Amino acid sequence: MSIIEQNKLEPVSLKDVTINDHFWAPRRKINREQTIPFQYKQCKETGRIDALKLNWKQGDPEIHPFWDSDVAKWIEAASYSLATDPDAELSKLVDEVIELISAAQQEDGYLNTYFTAVKPGKRWTDLRDAHELYCAGHFIEAGVAHFQATGKCSLLDIVCRYADYIDSVFGPEEGKIKGYPGHQEIELALIKLYHVTGEARYFRLSQFFIEERGNEPHYFTEEKKKYGPGYFEELFSTFANLKEYNQSHKPVREQDKVVGHSVRAMYMYCAMADLAKENGDEKLREACDRLWNNLHYKNMYVTGGIGSTAEYEGFTCDYDLPNESAYAETCAAIGLVFWNHRMLQLDCDRKYADALERALFNGVISGISLDGKKYFYENPLESLGEVHRKEWFGVSCCPPNISRLLGSLGQYIYSQSDSEAIIHLYVSGSAKFKLANQEIKLNQTTNYPWDGNVSIQLEVENPVSFALKLRIPSWTKSAGLKVNGEMVSLENILDKGYVRIEREWKNHDQIELILPMTIEKVYAHPSVRQNRNHVALQRGPLVYCIEGIDNTHYLSQLSLPRDKELTAIFDQKLLGGIVKIVGNGEITEVYDSEDLYQTKPFTTKSFEMTAVPYYAWDNREAGPMKVWIPES
Amino acid sequence: MSIIEQNKLEPVSLKDVTINDHFWAPRRKINREQTIPFQYKQCKETGRIDALKLNWKQGDPEIHPFWDSDVAKWIEAASYSLATDPDAELSKLVDEVIELISAAQQEDGYLNTYFTAVKPGKRWTDLRDAHELYCAGHFIEAGVAHFQATGKCSLLDIVCRYADYIDSVFGPEEGKIKGYPGHQEIELALIKLYHVTGEARYFRLSQFFIEERGNEPHYFTEEKKKYGPGYFEELFSTFANLKEYNQSHKPVREQDKVVGHSVRAMYMYCAMADLAKENGDEKLREACDRLWNNLHYKNMYVTGGIGSTAEYEGFTCDYDLPNESAYAETCAAIGLVFWNHRMLQLDCDRKYADALERALFNGVISGISLDGKKYFYENPLESLGEVHRKEWFGVSCCPPNISRLLGSLGQYIYSQSDSEAIIHLYVSGSAKFKLANQEIKLNQTTNYPWDGNVSIQLEVENPVSFALKLRIPSWTKSAGLKVNGEMVSLENILDKGYVRIEREWKNHDQIELILPMTIEKVYAHPSVRQNRNHVALQRGPLVYCIEGIDNTHYLSQLSLPRDKELTAIFDQKLLGGIVKIVGNGEITEVYDSEDLYQTKPFTTKSFEMTAVPYYAWDNREAGPMKVWIPES
Incomplete structure (x- = not known):
């Protein structure tokens, strides 16, 4: 049996999951009460909402070709929020925007403010750079989320009409355009649309976009011969001329190294994983795994940030992970979560959940301030003090991306197959599974990520046999397990980093999972030249940093001496309540010379060092920060 | 007595100096035989020479506004070469180019190919960005060098007419432009012109440009109001809007921090030092010294490279010295030599000569390949293997700048005052001094920079009393001195890092200076975050690097263990004959996991490490390089 056949997992839907912990629940509340309304306000004030009225004319302020996607992602985020926390006012606001979208849709189903209002007549002439299919993908994701959250078809119908129109334009058939998007996104969206509608043509179109990519003659080369340069000069980018930039340098199945723009890469890999699962396509899963290895073993920051260069928002060469100039776009870390979530359903290996968790607790939520009102686009691992979150960006992909991730967090925690209930992440709350023809509820209680003790209680109507799988995160060195008060040895029940407890479960059965959280000094692979002689601190899933x-x-x-002990202390007053790490570091003695260079090593003295979780940095007064600390 | 009054040094003219050592003489030969002819060829082939014919018309390939300066610097380099090594063919070639220049000069004395051929009618409308006065400065320097080398007035007359014209246009008088150049250069050139012609108006014009700079209302602000943006849009630079970029943010006397474009800064500081000396202006010398301190104690690479960012070819903030992205433009290190040379005549303190030597032996000559045919514009201190010298550049300021420095090297070695003969640099050869109404010759013999033993023999007609001053470089820890075979204690005769031997000297008196060269591990100031836990290797004036x-x-x-010994070995076959440094380094053991991050420190094993002088890197097969090595 192939790996895909062995697994066949489905995430438990976010509507079947509750989250009531002290870490995520308050973030999700802020997301609902502050972030989502604030993002609407930004979309409104910057003209993104009104652009849907299509009354732009020459001389008006510029409309950006990406704007539709910001509005769509806002609807998607709002929809996830409505799915778990109904809110009449928000629902009304969403409906109003959907009405504008409806009015903006053209007779033939086409839907794009930029190409309708600013560039009429130029549809599909700049697939490479103009983000037309990218915006379509976000509309589709929004339509699906809105339908799933509310049961309303208002936006779903619109995006189906749009997808039908796109399907009539693109595809392998005679007379259709053999192109694909310069910024991948619609591929994964069409799979979602297929899942809610059951219409196979959406699936086939997604597959066409993915499989056509990178073939010769190369679509983008031909497109530029036909329409450019000059035709779309304002969107022309130096990097876009490199096929690697948008991962069209080779057919996707032949790719084995992460290249180019990192968000494009992540969204493409998501669709590849989706197609592999849907088709049971082991070769495609293996292509994903090759890319996964290259990314996770050679190109990922310890924070789960990816894409080290700002130059083209993407990957450079293996082991090149500069800290101060790290781009590590918030959207890319979010994309990493999306992709690992899909890989995990294909193959229930903790390595995917570990990576998902690493990004989620570090490089993703660093992207938003504790008050939910400011964002990082870039997430460097070191700053001299000049880097700060901003309320909004001209290209504002990251803010609504965080919002939709926080809103949909429920779906990342659990999976199930026909015979297994699986917990990937530890978050207080509950989840409902359908196993052996009955509804099974798991109640989780934990203080995660501040400690690693997790209690799980089952609610079942009748005793039922199934396997409960619990992830043992790779950051813990000695996990313990009790079932109904009795210690269970993990030795023979570990399966790719998950304990698998197969038995007949009864109501109120109780599982205790003990995941000791110790402070770990993390060393980077010696080929990462930027981190030689440095350590990072990690405790549980959290990577720490030191702030000025x-x-x-x-x-x-x-610096941090190798042999000194560090202590973890919960500090209720600090940064909303966190475990900080304190201990003896060393600081250089007052230097006895103004010389920039001298031939004797400088001396150090003891220094009480305090580290805080990386995600929480830049939430107090401006100052320097670093994750990697010299080891002495 | 002020410091300036105490010193009053003059460099010994390059015509009175011979160089016949094994280090510089071969480089100067290559400069004459390969580099200067090759640069002419480049100037010819790229259109720089023919541009002087002024027959450019719309549609022709672009003429760059800097081109005149490349031709002028080539003439200057060629002239220095002719001064010490007559060459009829080169002389003829120079004369031909001067004829073209003569023909290009306008009736009123104006001389600029770009503004005459490409932008007629736009003279002096973009002082900030268009390099008009910068090119004029290089013509003037060329005219002075050519006159001094050959005694011919052909180019000197041209540049005097041009300078006279410029003097009629700029100045404090009613009706004249109160502007100054965006790229400093003409200021130092006018001082040179004043020295050869004795015309005080050139000196006054230089002083005007320097003293007017940074005053309010700000000239460049007013200029842009009057003519731009749009008027010169093709030269418009984001950085040029910042007054710091061209050091016009404050009057020069109030400046105390190096800012902006580093070559502009160096050329300006040169003129400031010149004016300070000429006027005995102690306040201006102190302003120079404040800037010197900020540069040398907080902003200089160990190689003497300066200007750490490529973004605007300049300075960032104190102690910010990234290695891999170091810009460290060759021209800036050359500018550092120019400036320190001037500071040294103002105040005979070895710190200036040390800095000059550091730049000269490292960050300057790294700029040219051993065969004299390829150049670095940027001189990073670390490379992954993708950085290589090139034959030429679109903006090709660095190649002729190195050539003119190598050609004029003689003038940097010695100085004299009324009563002192001074040796700053140790180079086999000789120099003639005029002291006490007779010509005194010093013959130097040394194997510098491979060892630090220097023999000096005097040739005097009659016994004569004067002070001989010899620099004790700061890199040596225990210098020794013998006069006519007898040890002399340095204790009471040290004066700002120079030994001062005042006595009656006789013919064939013999001085032996012993400057022990040991391998030094250099540590950067702990505020240089990029070099924490790293060492650089230095031996004598040479900074070393390791190459792949x-x-x-x-x-x-x-990595390099702190306690292990290193050995210096002369290797005749390596890189033209160098002292290499070998010793036990450490290399990480084969890593037992593909994990990018792990919680145990990696182990190392012994490794035979070889370091070579930094200047010689990238002269063999392409590969990585680094100066700063992790210390273990």
Whole structure:
């Protein structure tokens, strides 16, 4: 049996999951009450909403070709929120925007403000750079989410008409365009649309876009011969001329190295994983796994951030992970979560959940301030103090992307197959599974990520046999397990990093999982030249950083001796309540010379160092920060 | 007495100096025989020479506004070469180019190919960005050098007419433009012109340009109001809008921090030092010294490279010295030599000569390949293997700048005052001084920079009393001195890092200076975050680097234990004959996991490491390089 056949997992739907912990629940509340309304306000004030009225004319302020996607992602985020936390006012606002979208849709189903209002007559002439199919993908994702959340078809119908129209334009058939998007996104969206509608043509179209990519003659080369340069000069990018930039340098099945723009890559890999699962296509899964290995073993920051260069928002070469200039776009870390979530359903290996968790607790939520009102586009691992979150961006992909992730967090926690209930992430709350023809409820209680003790209680109507699988995160060194108060040895029940407890379960059965969280000093592979002689601190899923405000503004003068102990302390008053790490670091003694270079090593003295979770940095006064600390 | 009054040094003219050592003489030969002819060929082939014919018309390939300066610097380099090594063919070629220049000069004395042929009618409308006065400065320097080398007035007359015209256009007088150049250069050139002609108006014009700079209302602000943006849009630069970029943010006397474009800064500081000396202006010398301190104690690479960012070819913030992305433009290091040379005449303190030597032996000559045919514009201190010298550049300021420095090297070695003969640099050869109404000759013999033993023999007609001053470089820890075979204690005769031997000197008096060269591990100030836990190797004036070809292509896996000995070995066959440094480094053991991050430190094993002088890197097969090595 292939790996795909062995697994066949489905995520438990976010509507069947509750989250009531002290870590995520408050973030999700802020997302609902502050972030989503604030993002609407930004979309409104910047003209993104009104652009849907299509009354742009020469001389008006510029409409950006990406704007539709921001509005769509806002609807998607709002929909997830409505799915778990109904809100009449928000629902009404969403409906109003959908009405504008409906009015903006053209007779033939086409839907794009930029090409309708600003560039009429130029549809599908710049697939490579103009984000037309990208925006379509986000509309589709929004339509699906809105339908699933509310049961309303208003937006779903619109996007189906649009998808039908796109299907009439693109495809392998005679007379259709053999192109594909310069920014992948619609591929994964069409799979979602297929799932809610059952219409196989959406699935086939997604497959066409993915499989056509990178073939010769190369579509983008031909497109530029036909229409450019000059035709779309304002969107022309130096990098876009490189096929690697948008991962069209080879057919996707032949790719084995992450290249180019990292968000494009992630969205493409998501669709590849979806297609592999749907078709039981083991070869395609293997292509995904090759890319996964290259990314996770050679190109990922310890925070789960990916894409190290700002130059083209993407990957450079293996082991090139500069800290200060790290781009590590928030959207790319979110894309990493999306992709690992899909890989996990294909193959229930903890490595995917570990990577998902690493990104989620670090490089994703660093992207939003604790008050939910400011965002990082880039997430460097070191700053001299000049980097701060902003309320909005000209290209504002990241804010609504975080919102939709927080809103849909429920779907990342659990999976199930015909015979297994699986917990990937530890979050207080509950989930409903359908197994052996009955509804089974799992109640999780944990103080995660501050400690690793997890209690799970079952609610079943009748005793029922199934396997409960619990992830043992790779960051813990000695997990313990009790079932109904009795210790269970993990030795023979570990399966790719998950304990698998197969038995007849009864109502109120109780599982205790103990995941000891110790402070770990993390070393990067020696080929990462930027981190030689440095350590990062990690405790549980959280990567830590040192900030100037807790230490000294001369962070470069601090080091951490290899042999000294560090202590974890919960501090209720700090940054909304966090476990901080304190201990003896070293700081260079006052230097006895103004010389920039000298031939004797400088001396150090003891220094009380405090580290805080990376995600929480830049939430107090401006100052320097670093994740990797010199080891002395 | 002020410091300026105490010193009053003059460099010994390059015509009175011979160089016949094994280090510089071969480089100067290559400069004459390969580099200067090759640069002429480049100037010819790229259209720089023919541009002087002024027959450019719409549709022709672009003429760059800087082109005149490349031709002028080539003439200057050729002239220095002719001064010490007559060459009829080269002389003829120079004369031909001067004829073209003569023909290109306008009736009123104006001389600029770009503004005459490409932008007629736009003279002096973009002082900030268009390099008009910058090119004029290089013509003037060329005219002075050509006159001094050959005694011919052909180019000197041209540049005097041009300078006279410029003097009629700029100045404090009613009706004249109160502007100054966006790229400083003419200021130092006018001082040179003043020295050869004795015309005070050139000196006053230089002083005007320097003193007017940074005053309010700000000239460049007013200029852009009057003519731009749009008027010169093709030259418009984002950075040029910042007054710091061209050091016009404050009057020069108030400046105390190096900012902006580093070559502009160096050329300006040169003129400031010149004016300070000429006027005995102690306040202006102090302004120079403040800037010097900020540069040398907080903003200079260990190679003497300066200007750490490529973004605007300039300075960032104190202690920000990234290695891999170091810009460290060759021209900037050359500018550092120019400036320190001037500071040294103002105040005979070895710190200036040390800095000059550091730049000269490292960040300057790294700019040219051993065969004299390829150049670095940027001189990073670390490379993954993708950085290589090139034959020429679109903006090709660096190649002729190195040539003119190598050609004029003689003038940097010695100085004299009324009563002192001073040796700053140790180079086999000789120099003639005029002291006490007689010509005194010093003959130097040394194997510098491979060892630090220097023999000096005097030739005097009659016994004569004067002070001989010899620099004790700061890199040596225990210098020794013998006069006519007898040891002399340095204790009471040290004066700002120079030994001062005042006595009656006789013919064939013999001085032996012993400057022990040991391998030094250099540590950067702990505020240089990029070099924490790293060491650089230095021996004598040479900074070393490790290259992939001698070690491993995984340079990031190498480290250097603090306690291990290193050995210096002269290797005649390597890189034209160099002292290499070898010793036990450490390399990480084969890593037992593909994980990018792990929680145990990796282990290392012994590794035979070889370091070569930094200037010689990238002269063999392509590969990685680094100066700063992790210390273990």
